[in-house]
Amino acid sequence: MALRYIWFDQDDTLYDYSSAMHRAMQPVLALIEREYPHVAARYTPKSLSAKRRRICDALDAEGMDFARARDLAFEMILRDAGVHDEALPEVLTETYYAQLRREIAPFARTKRCLRELGARFTLGVLSNGRSLLPHLGLEESFEHRLYTAEIGLRKPDPEFFKHAMERVGAAPEECLMVGDNPEHDVIGALEVGWHAVWLRCEHRPWPEGAPRHPHAIDCIGDLPEAVRTIIRAA
Numbered sequence: 001m002a003l004r005y006i007w008f009d010q011d012d013t014l015y016d017y018s019s020a021m022h023r024a025m026q027p028v029l030a031l032i033e034r035e036y037p038h039v040a041a042r043y044t045p046k047s048l049s050a051k052r053r054r055i056c057d058a059l060d061a062e063g064m065d066f067a068r069a070r071d072l073a074f075e076m077i078l079r080d081a082g083v084h085d086e087a088l089p090e091v092l093t094e095t096y097y098a099q100l101r102r103e104i105a106p107f108a109r110t111k112r113c114l115r116e117l118g119a120r121f122t123l124g125v126l127s128n129g130r131s132l133l134p135h136l137g138l139e140e141s142f143e144h145r146l147y148t149a150e151i152g153l154r155k156p157d158p159e160f161f162k163h164a165m166e167r168v169g170a171a172p173e174e175c176l177m178v179g180d181n182p183e184h185d186v187i188g189a190l191e192v193g194w195h196a197v198w199l200r201c202e203h204r205p206w207p208e209g210a211p212r213h214p215h216a217i218d219c220i221g222d223l224p225e226a227v228r229t230i231i232r233a234a
């Protein structure tokens with residue numbers, strides 16, 4: 001069967017989420033500094049962002065709901081420094097996301113890639129987060145948008161991929177997943193029989209010991225060529 005559906009991860013696949021996260025941490029750190037300068041002194045925006053991501057990833061791995069993990073992360077960071085503040089974590093979370101929405105922008109070649117592939121394939125989003133697409137002007141590019149926050153399933157759970165297939169009535173070999181996370185996006189998709197393209201990202205190296213994946217790209221703009229290669233090989 002021919003390839004018909006291309007599913008995209010969101011963060012660090014359609015836009016540079018990691019850099020936007022670091023920049024969004026600047027006003028957060030300023031707020032912490034105002035209340036607790038000794039805590040702020042421990043971090044740069046980048047190191048605070050990295051710590052928050054580690055906490056969220058760990059909570060995610062434990063199966064915690066994304067929204068709850070998001071709210072808990074700053075609370076844990078403050079508690080780590082001996083600060084028990086009931087109100088500040090929520091303010092930090094709100095400040096962070098408001099700034100993040102201002103900071104994120106599609107990669108330079110994202111829109112062109114979506115236009116090119118959208119002319120031949122049905123495009124969808126399969127994300128463990130929630131939609132940021134309206135802030136990026138990308139919502140119209142995707143006919144199908146599946147989010148953990150709405151569906152209650154998360155990559156790499158095979159049920160999430162199966163849910164996507166049922167939604168569109170597709171067979172596994174008609175689907176391709178592209179994403180930056182080796183376990184969630186690539187290995188998860190391959191395990192249910194999908195095609196997969198890995199978008200290399202410095203934050204998420206390929207896991208040691210896992211067999212190397214042949215379809216890796218360094219830029220989302222290289223995806224159409226990778227798709228052509230996969231179709232030729234099928």
Ligand SMILES: [Mg+2]
Nearest residue numbers: 009011012180
């Ligand atoms: Mg991602």
